[in-house]
Amino acid sequence: MYSKIFEDFLALVFPKTCCLCKRSLFDFEDQLCKICIAELPVTNYHLRPQNNELVTKIMGLTKPNLAMSFLRFSKKGGSQILLHQLKYKNKPEIGVELGRLYGNILYQNGFSNNWDQITPVPLHPIKQKIRGYNQSEQFAIGLSEALDVPVVLSLIRKQFTETQTKKSRLQRIENVAEVFDVDLMKDVNGKRLLLVDDVMTTGATLITCANVLLEKGCQLVDLAVIAAGKNQ
Template identity: 40%
Template structure:
């Protein structure tokens, strides 16, 4: 937008940072510089801890969770702004920052195709966008990897998983996904999700993709609880 129009719009509807609610400066588009530099990233963590969570559940080539998720923390505020306030540009922007971080850590260099965790079509209709696909869009724009958001569909609407036991959770996501194209055959697939809690969704989706003939699975998750 032309600067003077942006300034005028800002006077009427000031754009605020979804992390701290301070008005955004002209040079800050979706998140203020202060929040951006204070993102609770996990650069100091070895990714082995995330792979360990999936030990015995699914064989992962590489795994990376970018931000630490805490109740009332910055990551939660940003995810809330994406999911419930529909701030789609923020999702892409965080995906880009995620991509830069992956590059710094030399991750995912052997990945062939990126697949965002799909939403069930009824949920997609309701929300109007898939936040994982937007994050993946930002990620692939930096990593220059092909993205495929049509090869996998979500067949079953999953209910909330917070009050289920591990066995019940497993039952809940088993057969949730279906691969509907042969595009992933013999490929190293990078699954992208917004937040990992139990990991059951990624596990189920990854197992389905492996069973359909993909050679390897890696996961990239914007936030890790």
């Protein structure tokens, strides 16, 4: 009761605004206004999840099943602004909201019973401590709400990755190969997993994580990211 009054008071003094256009939000809106949601650069990868540029990217490097991205990444576009706020402006709620929006799209397109677990790519514990949260896990939480599939933190990260910028694609994959492992306390054997991350650039991290999960007996691993595109 009191918390609701306090919440209403805060909303009066500091009205919630849209993360993109800064317009005041209605009660039924969360993070983004309806107009900005309608204008998000949504991909249609979920309509051809086995035949799109993400699948082409991972082909031959991991057993490709489905690979999808909610948004198309474009410099100075809405997706870049949202990702920047999610990662660097202490706005974990944006990740949850984007997960919810994408989860609803996936649900409406028949993906209601595809997965047993949703697993985010982990951040290094030190990095997560500094940021306060893992942005990919926030995306997973939103997807979980919309799809009614539990989030299971099955992957662990063992060490810091060296800077990747001057490495070739194969070197990058080798470089991250030793970094990820499956948490021994989690049961992934025979499970159908949706592995999620914030962005797909070279795909090295997602390929490595998918391979680690498949080696430990996952039945299948599908991939979903918030944004992907050529101009990252």
